[in-house]
Amino acid sequence: MERLSSRFIAALTTLTMLFAGAIVLLTPQTARAADADLPIAQYVSTSGTKVCATNPESATYNGTVDIKVPMSKVLESHEADMQQAGASGLYPHGLEGRNRIAYISYDVTFPEDVTVGTITTANTVSYINGNRITHTVNGRTVNFRLYLNDVNWQTIYTSYLNDKANPDAHTVDLHIPYTAQVASYTDATRMDSENITGQGSFSFYASGMMAAFGIGATTYNSDVASVPFVSQTATCFTPPVQKVTQWLAEDGTVLKAQETGTDFAAQETFTDYDFVSETVSADGNTKTYTYKKKLQATDVIPEGEKHADLTADLLGSVDGRARDTQHTEVLTANSKSSVFSVTGTLHVNDLVQGQMGELINKYDESPQTFDNIVLSDMSFAFNAQLTLPEQMQFEAQGTYPQVTLEGANGFEVKNATVNGKTINVTIGLSNADQITNFAQLKTLIDGLHNDLSVTVGGIGFTAAAQAGTPYTITGRTSGAFAAQAMINNVARQFSYTYDAVQKADEADSTGATGLALTVQYARPVQQDLLADLRGAQDGRPMDTTHTQAYVADSKNSQLTLEGVLHVSDTIKQQMKAIEDRYAQNPSGFANISIAALNYGFTAKLTLPSGMEFGDTDITKLELQGAPGFAISHDPAETFYDGNELTVHFELVNPQNVTDYAHLSALVNGVDDDLIVRVPSVRFTADSQPSTNYTVRGTVSGNFNATATLGTHAIPFAFEWNGVQKADEADAVEPQGINFTVQYKPEAKPVPTKPQSNKPKKPALAKTGSQVATLGFIAALITAAGVAVMSIRKQRMK
DSSP, X not given: OHHHHHHHHHHHHHHHHHXXXXXXXXXXXXXXXXXXXXXXXXXXXXXXXXXXETTTTEEEEEEEEEEEEEHHHHTGGGHHHHHHHHHTTOOOEETTEEEEEOEEEEEEEOOSSOEEXXXXXXXXXXXXXXXXXXXXXXXXXXXXXXXXXXXXXXXXXXXXXXXXXXXXXXXXXXXEEEEEEEOSHHHHHHHHXXXXXXXXXXXXXXXXXXXXXXXXXXXXXXXXXXXXXXXXXXXXXXXXXXXXEEEEETTSOEEEEEEEESSOOOOOOOTXXXXXXXXXXXXXXXXXXXXXXXXXXXXXXXXEEEEEEEEEXXXXXXXXXXXXXXXXXXXXXXXXXOOEEEEXXXXXXXXXXXXXXXXXXXXXXXXXXXXXXXXXXXXXXXXXXXXXXXXXXXXOSEEOOOEEEEEETTEEEXXXXXXXXXXXXXXXXXXXXXXXXXXXXXXXXXXXXXXXXXXXEEEEEOTTXXXXXXXXXXXXXXXXXXXXXXXXXXXXXXXEEEEEEEOXXXXXXXXXXXXXEEEEEOOOEEEEEEEEEEEEETTSOOBOOSSXXXXXXXXXXXXXXXXXXXXXXXXXXXXXXXXXHXXXXXXXXXXXEEEEEEEEEEEEEEOOTTEEESOOOGGGOEEESOTTEEEOOOTTTSEEETTEEEEEEEESOGGGOOBHHHHHHHHHTSOSEEEEEEEEEEEXXXXXXXXXXXXXXXXXXXXXXXXXXXXXXXXXXXXXXXXXXXXXXXXXXXXXXXXEEEEOOOOOOOOOOOOOOSOOOOOOOOOHHHHHHHXXXXXXXXXXXXXXXXXXXXXXX
């Protein structure tokens, strides 16, 4: 009994696994079947002829439904399913049960009043059993069954591939003749508009067990065919004549439902409407009575709230360039220090032509009707909001002065406040209390330009911003107009509200939703700038210290240091390479305009401990070899700070450089070497002779502008980093831009012993006291000798 129980459990487990496997096999096929209908409809058509009769009038329509299906085209979207089934060794079990081959079922349904004739079929599809194409007629529906050849999926798939090579030569053809009798004009108009429909399906089971239990069938449904039933049978009948009467207001409002009869109906009277005219159609079968609404003064007063959208856009300007919608590219600034202005533009012509335009049009039609209407409590305002990304900032917080308004006569900026990354701007009427009637309101509306623009300036990048990285500024704008209108003691409060939506053909190039403007600053081209630091005592030739440290005469020596930029080796060659690359002839340089030019260098000297600046007057610093450039005397840019000196020099009046010809001449006019002279460098009191002291220097430069040729503007930027020129490198500290100096020790004369006239004492015996005295004298002589040798060695150095 226990063994039998174990066998039963094992069998049950196996059966469960088979069902689970069948479901797994079925799942992807069902998903694909739902996505791909069998495209049979395109291969269904009808044709036919009508025969008209008189006394009494009637029509007979003899038609044919022709279905010619290239089956390989129809099954093509399920080719992968067949291939998978074949590779899995499966058999297409049909709906008729296990090991009963599957079939394609197709129903053709006719409207009423049809007689089906003798149906014929033909087949040239290699995997359809031509001897098993059956059909049955059930009322108005003809059902076809197209059985597959009784083989496995692999054989069917192979036959499918063979037919696919020439699918139009392998078709299933179904031919259904039919006859329709038409007895009246009414029937004819109905039947002329009716269609014959066709739809089918192909169902099979993935396994014999599923077929045996009738579960989990895979079904591919066809699309729905709809073809004409009969054609133009109504022409066999004389249509009855019908007279149509309609009553309409001038704006098309139906005042009374239209009536149809053998004659026209009479004119009607309607409260609040005056009769205007009556017209009869060209065919004489339709009469229209037209009425005009009686206009009352209270009728022209709007009431309640109406909402509408106004199209808008964010535009940007930077580095002196014109505003741009940036619909095709990101707005690119010359440098990180560039300052943007962002303009929010409302296309207020939408307002004039839209909801408020309806009111203005009424005024234009009948201004006298508005004469006695009084307006009060009027407000007309727009609220604009601009939000910056984290990597951008406004120039200030709180009340913000850099806001301007354009295109809005009679309006003014009421408030502009920055809070963090967001600015809120309120625009309102300058003198709302002076608009008391519709004539004044119309004058205000007529004074609005097509675009109302609010510009916010002083927008820049934060220190966290990165070159070549897009940052998106977003905006929101809304508005409202409200007033109270009164006439004949009737008062109505009305308002119009607006929200700004992005104008599609001006949308931001990045695809950002809503009002948006994406900006970035150009990624500068980095390049090394050859440099050197040299020096000498005042009045002596400069020394690069390339072979040895510079030796000053004494601790009191005054030094002049020079920072040298070899611009010929870097900047001039770089500009020449750009000109050659773009094949620019000097004759065309004047056609390339230059704007927002920024061209400058910053150098820094750091003295070691043991040296100091003897004079910290920045006006005594000199710049040589750079006509058109000058050292900045702004203490924030050029300054002494203990043992450090920072010097900034830049192009003077860069705004005067307006084209590339001027810029090229300016660069080529600079000497090959730019020199910054720093006077009065000295040793400190605690410095030591014959000791190396290394002065260290750094230098950087930047050059950015916008170049425009025709209508195309290109921002460009270069950054130079100073590096030591190899053949001028400091001998002691060759890594970096350095200058090593020391000074000679003070020379001390060797003392000479004066001659004595005293008689010599007789020699004494070498007692312990004498030995000690001789040792002391020997030590003095030795010390003197060491000192002399030290001085000689220092001089040799």
